[in-house]
Amino acid sequence: MTPTDKPLAGLRIVEVSSFIASPFAGLTLSQLGAEVIRVDPIGGAADVNRWPLTADGESIYWTGLNRGKRSVEADLRSEAGQEMVQRLVTESGPGGGILLTNQAGRSWMSHTVLSRIRPDVITLEVLGRTDGTPGVDYTVNAGLGFPQITGPVDHAVPVNHVLPAWDLACGLYAALCISAAVRRREQSGVGAHITLPLEDTALSVAGTLGYLTEPQVNEHSRTGTGNDVYGTYGTDFTTADGGRFMIVALTPRHFRDLVDLTGVRDAVDAVEKALGADFRREADRFTHRAVLNGLFEPWFARHSTADVAAVLETASVLSQQYRTFDDVVADGVLADNPMFAELDQPGIGRYLAAGFPAAFEGAHYTTGPAPSLGADTPAE
The missing domain is CATH 3.30.1540 (formyl-coa transferase, domain 3)
Known part of the structure; x- marks a missing residue:
């Protein structure tokens, strides 16, 4: 399967981000065929060396979330670096003009500024909390209520979940929003300014599943049930x-x-x-x-x-x-699953990497390896 066969072939997304939600959205769009250019500050963003690491200190985390993307470094504090990012975002062509970021608050790459250069620009800002203040998965979750009902029923303190569920859900919503905005732009020629708070992602899901409806209707929320499944x-x-x-x-x-x-x-x-x-x-x-x-x-x-x-x-x-991650790998589950394909990742080695979970006509979309940091930075 060639890149041009994928549903989002022809789209070009500039991603200025770090950590999980925004890079995961970029990875999802890349798996579906979009060209995604990740922009990092010189030396990499705060997640460039995030655990887990290989024995040689290479970030398995960073390469996993940035597979298939191109990488550009820029001095985001300098006028020249800011202008370079603006050019990348607003370059002409029907598939360009898209910015994905969790670095909101930078006026030089705000929707207002970018839309003056390209009126049909699409910008999506992943925020922390609803009011725009910073927040991450674990702080948002702490303020929502799930840790209070997670863990053994006789455990008196909150239990955090190890899966950053709101980051992942937010990333998927971001990819969906960009796809929807592109479709609208194709039909009407208008751009879009989208804000997507992590906190609202969590509140939306919790409300949809009834966790926030119960206190409103029944005047009390559900209690923890340990490993017993609630309601069945x-x-x-x-x-x-x-x-x-x-x-x-x-x-x-x-x-x-x-x-x-x-x-x-x-x-x-x-x-x-x-x-x-x-x-x-x-x-x-x-x-x-x-x-x-x-x-x-x-x-x-x-x-x-x-x-x-x-x-x-x-x-x-x-x-x-119940199994461990070691058990899953040792059992041959990955090798037997067509979603996984061997990837030769520089600095990491060969391993079976997950592709897009949905199969289109029986095939799972995959990407190439993550680039080395700054490998695609334009020459001055």
Whole structure:
């Protein structure tokens, strides 16, 4: 597949950014065929040496997020450097005139200034908080409420999640917004000034999923449930040799299979009758999860990890053994998945790199390696 076959071929995006949300948006656009030029200050932005690193000190993080892009260094404090960035953004052509940045507040690359040079310019500014003040995934999450219901139910302090979910969601929204703005520009010839706060991304998702609706309608928010899945039946069990499985029974069929494979049909029927419950309903399975956990747990505790895995493979109940990242790589999952392709990344080495998760006509879009910092800087 050639770059011109990709959906966003012909677009040119200038990315002035660092850390996760904005570079992830650039990577997504690059995977879909856009030419993305990342602009860094001389010596690199604050994330150029961010962990994880190789044994030689190369940033696995930086190269991962900047695959397939071009790299330009500029003295962003000098007039010459600022003018160079302005030229890159506003160069003529139907696919150019697009700026993606999380460096808002710089007047020289504001939408107002750039639109004087190119009226149809599209700018997208990833912000921290809604009011424009700085914020990152972990500070936004701390102020939202999720850490208060994450972790064991008897744990009294907030638990941060290791996945920067709001950064990733914000990056995907940014890529979608730019694609939408390009389509509108093609139809009407107008540019766009888009602001996308990380905090609003989090609030939007939390509101959509009901976390912020509950306190408004029910006058209280949900409490933490540990590893139990909220509102349905799902929890984790430990096997005789220390393996651990996550089990989820979303439907009555899933639940029947779990009851039958653990051999506790009579006990579950008796509990259901005694409690006046109907375990065909998700609400009842969730409400009485502690009793049900106690009935299922002995079966898992009596059987080895291999035996449990073999039985679960034949059942409809949703299940997965807990694994480490090392386990995933060692199991050959990456090599078996066509989304991954071998990449020779200078400074890092050869490894299987993830492409775009959606397949177009059966093919996953991939990019080349990340450039060396400043490799595409124009000659003075």
